[in-house]
Amino acid sequence: MAGIGPIRQDWEPIVVRKKAQNAADKKDTENLSHERVSSDLKKNLMQARLDKKMTQAQLAQMINEKPQVIQEYESGKAIPNNQIIGKLERALGAKLRSKK
Numbered sequence: 001m002a003g004i005g006p007i008r009q010d011w012e013p014i015v016v017r018k019k020a021q022n023a024a025d026k027k028d029t030e031n032l033s034h035e036r037v038s039s040d041l042k043k044n045l046m047q048a049r050l051d052k053k054m055t056q057a058q059l060a061q062m063i064n065e066k067p068q069v070i071q072e073y074e075s076g077k078a079i080p081n082n083q084i085i086g087k088l089e090r091a092l093g094a095k096l097r098s099k100k
Contacts, residue, residue, distance in 0.1 A: 034079045040098045041085070042076050048094040049074075063087040 049059050049070075056070040065084065072078035073088070089096050 037073055037076050037078050037080055038098075039076065041080070041096055042074055044094065044096040044098075045070075045088060045092075046074050048092040048096065051094075052092060059088070059091060062091045 056074070057067040060067040060070045069078065069084065085096060
């Protein structure tokens with residue numbers, strides 16, 4: 001290996017900087033969220049269930065869902081699912097969704 005000089009180590013530190021976000025980028029990422037159950041649906045569901053004198057657990061069993069699902073719908077934490085809402089409407093014999 002004639003002609004190759006000594007191997008030299010580069011000891012300069014490497015600095016990695018995070019790219020600064022501008023205001024538009026921050027606004028786009030901060031507002032990401034799922035649609036939640038409307039307050040009308042929450043109230044209608046709870047009222048219909050109470051009118052039938054049912055517990056959340058009884059209603060959940062009737063529609064083959066976990067009691068937590070009913071609790072999430074009534075507290076407004078659930079992401080609306082038309083299949084579940086349809087099962088709830090049939091089980092309670094009431095219209096839960098309001099017309100837009």
